[in-house]
């Protein structure tokens with residue numbers, strides 16, 4: 001069982017799903033939707049198309065996913081672990097959860113089925129869905145990283161839209177190789193939350209129970225940003 005530190009996000013829908021669900025979105029509408037997401041302070045939008053094997057593995061019957069990413073506040077991340085830090089992290093989570101319901105309503109109003117995937121539902125892994133986007137990678141510290149940053153929170157909407165701009169190739173696959181040269185997260189973890197194979201031990205890590213985020217704070221991807229680390233990696237490989 002994974003640790004649950006966020007409270008459930010209340011249901012904020014104000015629009016019902018349409019009875020006739022549209023399956024095709026125009027480029028113009030999708031751009032507008034992405035613009036609204038960014039104006040709502042989301043860092044970016046990605047898309048996952050879940051294949052049959054994935055659906056069988058997780059026992060689900062839906063496949064088209066819109067991923068909304070938000071930057072977890074730097075001020076909060078830099079706080080020492082505490083009850084107050086966890087409370088602030090949860091408040092931020094609730095705020096972006098409510099915004100995700102508003103975005104789902106926009107899709108519903110425009111004829112698309114749109115339902116939030118409950119981020120606290122253990123029956124399906126949001127990280128696994130994120131990896132299906134070909135737009136993310138799991139770092140050595142166990143974070144699900146997109147190019148927008150390491151310190152991302154995720155909300156997801158499953159939708160009837162079938163022609164979302166799904167990526168077919170993942171251009172972040174170099175990251176584990178870079179991580180193998182670094183190891184700062186392992187060396188500086190105050191809880192020794194990595195096993196002999198350098199895999200993170202979720203039950204030992206105190207991120208979700210006490211709000212530890214040291215491995216984010218010290219990670220080159222967080223300190224310098226994705227592009228700078230990629231350039232450094234390319235120089236290393238010459």
Ligand code: SF4
Pocket residue numbers: 139140141142178179180182183184185186215218219220221
């Ligand atoms: S601290 Fe280093 S090893 Fe750990 S996730 Fe960041 S880049 Fe990878």
Ligand code: SF4
Pocket residue numbers: 141185188189190191192193200204205206207212213214215216
């Ligand atoms: S969040 Fe803290 S306890 Fe967990 S792996 Fe990172 S540094 Fe270690």
